[in-house]
Amino acid sequence: MAKITKDMLITDILAIDPIIATLLMSEGMHCVGCFASAGETLEEAAMVHGIDSDNLVEDLNDFLEHREEIM
Numbered sequence: 296m297a298k299i300t301k302d303m304l305i306t307d308i309l310a311i312d313p314i315i316a317t318l319l320m321s322e323g324m325h326c327v328g329c330f331a332s333a334g335e336t337l338e339e340a341a342m343v344h345g346i347d348s349d350n351l352v353e354d355l356n357d358f359l360e361h362r363e364e365i366m
Contacts, residue, residue, distance in 0.1 A: 299355045301348040305332035305340055308355070312362070315355060322346055 297311045305327060309316055316327045324344050326332055332340065341348035 296359060299337070299352055299359070301338035301341070301352050302336050305335055305337060308337060312359060314362075315358070318355065318358060322351065 299308055299311065305319075309327065319327050319340075322344070323346065324340055326335070326340060326343075337351065338348040341351050
């Protein structure tokens, strides 16, 4: 299973699982579809949106770990 880190680019994270876009948008990160996300790390995007990147990474990895149970 892939692990998400805060230094990963948004586009690379979405390549792991496109459903993550929905999770990011629910946190207020509506930039997932903009061209800037191609060069922006999760930590940078979280900082711009006032989100704790460590908590976000934990939540995203938890989602990936339990995706089969959730879906």
